[in-house]
Amino acid sequence: NAGVTQTPKFRILKIGQSMTLQCTQDMNHNYMYWYRQDPGMGLKLIYYSVGAGITDKGEVPNGYNVSRSTTEDFPLRLELAAPSQTSVYFCASSYSTGTGVFASNNQPQHFGDGTRLSIL
Amino acid sequence: GQQLNQSPQSMFIQEGEDVSMNCTSSSIFNTWLWYKQDPGEGPVLLIALYKAGELTSNGRLTAQFGITRKDSFLNISASIPSDVGIYFCAGQLPNNNDMRFGAGTRLTVKP
Numbered sequence: 504n505a506g507v508t509q510t511p512k513f514r515i516l517k518i519g520q521s522m523t524l525q526c527t528q529d530m531n532h533n534y535m536y537w538y539r540q541d542p543g544m545g546l547k548l549i550y551y552s553v554g555a556g557i558t559d560k561g562e563v564p565n566g567y568n569v570s571r572s573t574t575e576d577f578p579l580r581l582e583l584a585a586p587s588q589t590s591v592y593f594c595a596s597s598y599s600t601g602t603g604v605f606a607s608n609n610q611p612q613h614f615g616d617g618t619r620l621s622i623l
Numbered sequence: 624g625q626q627l628n629q630s631p632q633s634m635f636i637q638e639g640e641d642v643s644m645n646c647t648s649s650s651i652f653n654t655w656l657w658y659k660q661d662p663g664e665g666p667v668l669l670i671a672l673y674k675a676g677e678l679t680s681n682g683r684l685t686a687q688f689g690i691t692r693k694d695s696f697l698n699i700s701a702s703i704p705s706d707v708g709i710y711f712c713a714g715q716l717p718n719n720n721d722m723r724f725g726a727g728t729r730l731t732v733k734p
Contacts, residue, residue, distance in 0.1 A: 507665075536722070545629070545711055545724030546666070561721060593665050611656055612722075614665030 505529050509594050509615035516584045516622045524579040524618050526594030534597045535577035536561075536612060537569060539590040546593060552577055553599070584622045592618045629712050629725025636702055637733050644710060644728040645696040652714030652723075655688050655695040660709045660727075669710075670697070702732050 510525045528535065533554045538546035538561075548561030552571040566588060568580040577596075581588060595612040629646045636642060646655070654673055658666035670681050672688035672695060679686055685698045695714075699706055712725040 538724075543726070545627070545726045546713075546722075547724070548722055551721070562723070595665075611668045611671045614658075614667070616663070616665050 507594055507596055507613050507615035509592075509618050511618060512616070513619045514621070516581075516620065518584060518586065518622060520584050520622075521580070521582050522584070524581075524592055524594075524620070526577045526579070526615060527575050528577075528594075528596040528613070529575065530596060530598070530613065531574065532596035532598045532613070533574065534599055534612075535571065536595040536597075537567070537577070537579045538593045538595065539563065539588075540593060540617075541590050549579065549592075581620075586622050588620065589622045590620060592620060627712055627714055627723050627725040629728060631728060632726070633729040633731070635731045635733065638702060638704060640702055642699040642702055642706075642730060643696060644712075645694060646712035646714070646725045647694040648714065648723075649693065650714075651692040651717060653692075653717045654715035655686070656713040656715075657684075657686050657695070657697045658711045658713060660711060666711055699730075702730075704732050704734055706730060707732050 507528045536551040537549040540546045547563045549567050550569040552558045555571050555574050558569050594615045597612040627646045627648050656671050657669045660666045670679050670686040675692045676690045677688040683700045709727045709729050711727045714723050
């Protein structure tokens, strides 16, 4: 299985440009997540989704947008790139058998290999 | 209040030594996870803990979910060179799927 696949692996943007980071998973996981990791730091949650058509803000959502039209795909959009968005971005997915929007019995997350984004 | 404090930041040890790292918070977490990250790769799950007081082993790794639900530790016994990497703790907040990560412990093992 491919697991969680992120594209591109590397990208350099100019300030003000826009781009979409792609993430797809083939494990039929209902939950998907986007994190950013700054040098020497842990991961910070940007947005997450508990299923197709449902998205929620995480800890650091400003400057980003997401959509979840299918179970497999969870793209992350940067509309006006800023230097502060230079980071490594990780997508993750997990499976939950809980009921309702907020489930407490999530399985652990599986991560992609990351997209290294530099904004100059 | 929902941040995780992970310590130590870095460790330099001799091959064969045991290692211990921990995470604490002022908030309660439902799940504690420990990940290892190698350069240029995403985090890989090592151990997941789901109940307060739970003690779980995975080979040479042992982790515990603190009884107060506000802390967790990870022990690595008889370290080997391939244990080198950055170890992250993570906690799932109650009643939602929001996650918090510690800042990581960078482990160096000298042969």
